[in-house]
Amino acid sequence: MSQGFDSPEAVEAAFYGAFAATDLGAMAQVWLEGDTAVCVHPGGGLLLGKNAVMRSWSEILTGAAPPRIEYRLINRIEAADLRIHLVEERIQAGGDPASTPSLVLATNVYARGPEGWRLSVHHASLPLMPARAAKGSERRLH
Amino acid sequence: MSQGFDSPEAVEAAFYGAFAATDLGAMAQVWLEGDTAVCVHPGGGLLLGKNAVMRSWSEILTGAAPPRIEYRLINRIEAADLRIHLVEERIQAGGDPASTPSLVLATNVYARGPEGWRLSVHHASLPLMPARAAKGSERRLH
Numbered sequence: 001m002s003q004g005f006d007s008p009e010a011v012e013a014a015f016y017g018a019f020a021a022t023d024l025g026a027m028a029q030v031w032l033e034g035d036t037a038v039c040v041h042p043g044g045g046l047l048l049g050k051n052a053v054m055r056s057w058s059e060i061l062t063g064a065a066p067p068r069i070e071y072r073l074i075n076r077i078e079a080a081d082l083r084i085h086l087v088e089e090r091i092q093a094g095g096d097p098a099s100t101p102s103l104v105l106a107t108n109v110y111a112r113g114p115e116g117w118r119l120s121v122h123h124a125s126l127p128l129m130p131a132r133a134a135k136g137s138e139r140r141l142h
Numbered sequence: 143m144s145q146g147f148d149s150p151e152a153v154e155a156a157f158y159g160a161f162a163a164t165d166l167g168a169m170a171q172v173w174l175e176g177d178t179a180v181c182v183h184p185g186g187g188l189l190l191g192k193n194a195v196m197r198s199w200s201e202i203l204t205g206a207a208p209p210r211i212e213y214r215l216i217n218r219i220e221a222a223d224l225r226i227h228l229v230e231e232r233i234q235a236g237g238d239p240a241s242t243p244s245l246v247l248a249t250n251v252y253a254r255g256p257e258g259w260r261l262s263v264h265h266a267s268l269p270l271m272p273a274r275a276a277k278g279s280e281r282r283l284h
Contacts, residue, residue, distance in 0.1 A: 038217055038228050040247050043270035046230070048217060075180055075190060077251060077262060079221035084251055084263065086180050088188070105182050107249050107265040109219060109226055120219060121226065123249040125267035128185035 004116025005030075008083035011110050011117045012071070020069045022061040022094075028054055032111055032118040042104055042126040065094025068101070081112040089124070103127060146258025147172075150225035153252050153259045154213070162211045164203040164236075170196055174253055174260040184246055184268040207236025210243070223254040231266070245269060 005011045011030055018026035031037050031050050039053040040046060041060075047053045068091070075086040089104040109121035147153045153172055160168035173179050173192050181195040182188060183202075189195045210233070217228040231246040251263035 036217055036219070038249075040249075040267060040269075043268070045269040046216065046228070046247055074188065075178055077178070077224065077253065079224040082219065082221040082224055082226075084224075084226070086188070086263070086265075105188055105265070107180075107182075107251075107263060109249075111219065121228070121249060123228075123247070123265055123267065125182060125265065126185070127182075127187040 003029075004113065004118050006116060008085065008110035008117055011119050012085060012087070012108060015108070015119055015122070016069050016071050016089075019061070020066055022064050022066050024054075024058055024061050027057050027061065030119045032113075032120045036120070038121040038123065040123045040125075042124045065096075067094045068092040070101075071106075083110040083117075084108070085110070145171075146255065146260050148258060150227065150252035150259055153261050154227060154229070154250060157250070157261055157264070158211050158213050158231075161203070162208055164206050164208050166196075166200055166203050169199050169203065172261045174255070174262045178262070180263045180265065182265045182267075184266045207238075209236045210234040212243075225252040225259075226250070227252070 005014060015030045018030060031053055033050055035049040037050045037053050038048055039056060041056065047056050070090040072088045073085055074088055077084040085108045087106045087108055089106055090101045091104060092101040093099050104124050104126055106122060106124040108119065110117050111120040147156060157172045160172060173195055175192055177191040179192045179195050180190055181198060183198065189198050212232040214230045215227055216230055219226040227250045229248045229250055231248055232243045233246060234243040235241050246266050246268060248264060248266040252259050253262040
């Protein structure tokens with residue numbers, strides 16, 4: 001089945017649903033085919049192309065206890081066949097209901113092709129520093 | 143002067159140029175006006191709206207020694223009035239030519255309005271883990 005989705009929102013729901021269910025097959029349906037899909041996991045390197053992206057999700061999801069995931073849209077940018085969502089994710093590791101959820105910021109890009117909408121970019125990062133602290137280290141980079 | 147830029151590439155060059163020159167005025171020209179500009183610095187929290195974004199750049203650039211910055215386009219996604227660039231940045235802290243450059247991954251979104259192209263989103267992160275290592279911690283989040 002190579003059918004895409006009816007809307008960016010449907011892709012997004014399917015993406016976080018596949019992640020929360022540790023469902024690798026469902027995750028593969030979400031992503032854009034080809035060499036241009038981009039995924040950056042929190043603290044991770046660049047993954048370019050669907051094959052590399054899906055290898056990483058296989059490592060993450062296979063054998064993992066289903067995490068609890070909440071997500072919240074913070075900002076969106078629209079074009080005819082492109083949608084950009086800035087999303088705040090709250091992820092609680094599977095198998096440990098007492099663990100503290102981690103906050104993740106993600107820029108998700110959805111693209112519409114002939115088959116419908118798919119996930120094209122997922123760039124996620126961990127806010128390690130309070131927003132207005134750690135000036136010294138911020139100065140070193142940006 | 144509220145003039146934008148002729149192309150996404152021109153915005154990108156101006157953005158990294160302003161950063162490398164620690165030129166806050168030039169940095170302000172680069173960013174989209176209003177409440178929807180988004181900036182996430184490496185390891186940083188969410189900055190939403192031009193005011194918040196520029197306050198952060200003021201903290202980063204004011205009094206800083208000019209860093210050395212190289213950037214390389216890795217992937218791009220195009221729409222009529224929107225452009226998404228995945229960029230690899232190599233940043234060497236100012237004032238210390240012997241320091242090791244840091245590698246940063248950034249998703250930059252450029253938007254075209256009536257005044258031309260501006261920077262709408264800059265989401266940057268540090269690859270802290272080798273791409274295929276640290277499975278344990280990747281499983282906790284993604």
